Amino acid sequence: MARPEELKEFVEQWKQEIHSSNHKEAAGPSGQGQNIRVQRTQGFSSVGSRWEGGAGSSKQQQQQQESLTEKSPPDRLSRPPSCNQDASNQHYPPFALADQLLQGETAESLLSGRHVVKRLRTDACAGPVSPGEAPEPRGNQHSLLEQLISDLDEINEIPFFEVSLPRELALQIFQHLSMEDLCRCAQVSSSWRSLADDEVLWQKVGRSLGCDLSAGGQKCKEVVKTHIETDRRVTSNWKSRVGQIDYLECAIGGFLSAVSSCGTHIVAGFSEGIVRLWDVLADENTPSVLLESTQEQAVCNVSVNPTVTVASFGNGDVSIWSTEHGGTPLHHFTLDQGGPPQICTCPGGAVVACARGSVVRVDSPDAVGVWHCRQNFSCDKKVSHLTLVQKGGPPNKALSDHLVVMATDYDVYAYRPHRLPEERHRFHSLYGAVVASLDATSERAAVASTCFGVSLEDVFKVQCYCLDTGKQLTSLRGHRGQVTCMDLRNSPPNMLVTGAEDKRVRVFDLRTPRPVLNQYSHPLGVSCVQMDDWKVVSGGREGALCVWDLRMQNKLWEMKPSKVHPIQYCRFGGPHLIAACYPTPSCSREDLMDQYRHQPDVKGRINVYDFSVDQTTQDVPDICKADYDEPEGYNYNISLAMPYDAV
Known part of the structure; x- marks a missing residue:
């Protein structure tokens, strides 16, 4: 950009040249030069000026304006506008632009307006100019020198990229941007890219996405990129049912009687009083952790979180172990009253x-x-x-x-x-309304009850309450059978998924009474459900497992992990899906052994699906797993599931 001294010198030279040319035109024969000069200057104006001629102007005003313009000396025409004039201040481009921005106009509307003004200037300057074809005069006429100064001011209106801010202040501004906005800002300039790639900003983004930032030697932005690519691949594998399946069993434990999971930890209890703990991320050669117990009673219920693992037995005993170390129980006590003990933990604490x-x-x-x-x-x-x-x-x-x-x-x-x-x-x-199912979060509680009603839909309903105030938020209807399972804790905000004996899975938005998804799923009834932001997983008493797409509202795929037992536990998180099939407490184990002795899962089995592993490309040469987008390639550069398939 030119310095102020050079700009002033340039303006003075232009003034002198235009003054000399104006005097020559005024001294021409018959005064024609003066008329031509006046007509040429009528095609220019400042950015804020408007056309005051045309159909709306009277002929008398036009003649007065022409006479004033012809009689005015050249020095008066070339004089710049005074700062005391209100009209010139209002039409000064930087002031007009700032005023429009303060009034709430967007940058797109201002940019389109400037394009229109420039097009009008071009139309006014184009073509031969003659006294007969000249446009009608306007008010607030300016000379060519004044137009030049106005154009220079318009170029230097708001120098967005000339403003220099301290890096700490710029980072405070950038920390309010989303991940998409940071990526857009990195494409503006090298200085903005340096700000948008700051480790502090991407560490905040990584924590919000749940990335593992503990691994050293890798930048936070690369960790976030890898995390997003992994999520996309896992989602694609979920939809196409591409993955690896593992079976968790205990040959010496007897029948499987209880299963629970939290994150990557899975705990199982067996009929012989054995409690085992698995970690799905452990190596294949790493055995399961056998939690020591002196009980010979069947395990009734189990629960696990990253801190502790709990198991209850048929005689009322409760044992608590450390999830990380296992071994001897940390705490043990007995409840005296009859019935199998119920136990629960929360994900934290x-x-x-x-x-x-x-x-x-x-x-x-x-x-x-x-x-x-x-x-x-x-x-x-x-x-x-x-x-x-x-x-x-x-x-x-x-x-x-x-x-x-x-x-x-x-x-x-x-x-x-x-x-x-x-x-x-x-x-x-509610007297007479037996509570059939219960689930709660830190803010809400969902209660499914069976009561008397006018219609069948009013009998089986789910009521949601606010735990802070105790007030009822909504009442959800639609099921024609008792609600056997529901999931509020793992569902997205304001969403609830339920399963009932009417063989249907329903997804409710707590802000509306009617279900978002209503699908016939399992012919013997639904035993367990869970959902996230795009899918629903349901397990049935016939032993089938179904995955539903919320957006398309159709079934993606279905599989049957067990031909003997119902699916009594089903949970998923990230790339892992855990489904446990084991007999109900009312089943006779002797009859099961006599009837299904040839079945490998007669004692119950835990199925673990890992959708982050593409098993279809195992033991396939790298030459057959190339991508079409690679820059160099040859005839075999094709992504094949098996070598030399049909191309």
């Missing part, structure tokens, strides 16, 4: 809630890691459902961050373990 009969107990470790009973109280009736949720953000061992949600025959309570048992809050109570 070392807090365990148990219920047997009408007795509810909450245990957690102290500051030095020694486990204690924090609460032990009795309810009015037998506890039928129990769940534990965490209030707040990151995992914490404090009891104040956890909430116990439990249901009896007709009532549902919410209770904080650090308070007195009498302070538990009852937010659902």
Whole structure:
């Protein structure tokens, strides 16, 4: 850009040349030169000026304007506009642009307006100019020198890329951009690319996407890129059912009786009192962890989180192990009342809630890691459902961050373990409406009940409540059978998936009463369901596993992991899908062994599907796995599933 001294010198030279040319034209014969000069200057104006001639101007005003223009001396025509004039200040391009931006106009509208003005200038300057064909005069006439100065001001309106900010301030601005906006900013210039590729910004993006940033030697942006590519490949493999399957069994454990999982950890309990723990990310040669137990009773329920693993037995005993180390139990106690104990943990924190009969107990470790009973109280009736949720953000061992949600025959309570048992809050109570299923998050609770109604749809309904206020948010209807399973904890915000004995899977948006997805899935009823932002996975009592696409509202694929037992547990996360098939407690094991002795999964089996592994390309030469997009290639540069297939 030119310096101010050079610009001033350039303007003065132009003034002198135009003044001299104006004097020569004024001294020409018969005054024609003056008329031509006046007509040529009528085709120019500043950016903010408007046409005041045309059909809307009277002939008298035009004649007065022409006479004033012809009589004015050249010095007066070439004089720049005064700063005291309001009209010139209003039409000064930088001020007009700033005023339009403050009024809320967008950059696209301003850019289109400037294109129109430039086109009008071009049309006004094009073609031969004669006194008879000249356009009608306008008000607020300016000379050629004034137009030149206006154009120079228009070029230097707002120098966006000339503004220099401290890097710390620029990073504070860039941290409010999304990942897509950071990628767009990196394409503007080298300085913006240096800001958009900052490690602090991409570390924040990686944490929001759940990337593993602990691995050293790799930039955060590359980690995010690899994570996104992996997610796309896993999604494609999910839809086309491309992956690897593994079977988890225990030959000496007897029949499989209980399964639970959290992340990559899977815990299973067997009829001989054996509890085993697997990690799906472990090497093939790494054996499962055998959790030591002196019990010979069948395992009734199991639960696991990254901190602790819990198992309950038929005689009322409850044992707690460390998920990381296993071995000897950290804590052990017994509940006296009859019935199999119910146990639950939450994904974060070392807090365990148990219920047997009408007795509810909450245990957690102290500051030095020694486990204690924090609460032990009795309810009015037998506890039928129990769940534990965490209030707040990151995992914490404090009891104040956890909430116990439990249901009896007709009532549902919410209770904080650090308070007195009498302070538990009852937010659902409907006499005669038996609670069939219960699930809760830190904000909401979903209760499925069976009650009396006018129509069949009113009998089997799901009611959602706010745990903070205890008020009912919505009532969902549509099922024509008892709701056997539902998932609110793992579903996207404001979404709920349910399965019932009417053989259908329904997906509800909590903001509307009608279901988003309603599909006939399993002929013997639905036993377990789960969903995420684009798919639904359901398991049936006939032993089939179905995957549904939410957007297309159709079935992607179906498989049958077991021909003997129903699918009683089904969970997925990322590239892994876990489906457990084992007999129900009411089945006679002797009859099963006599009838299905030839079946390999008669004792129950856990199926683990890994959709991050493409098993179709194993043991295939690299030459047959080339991509069409590679720059160099030859006749064999084709992506084939097997060597030398039909091309």
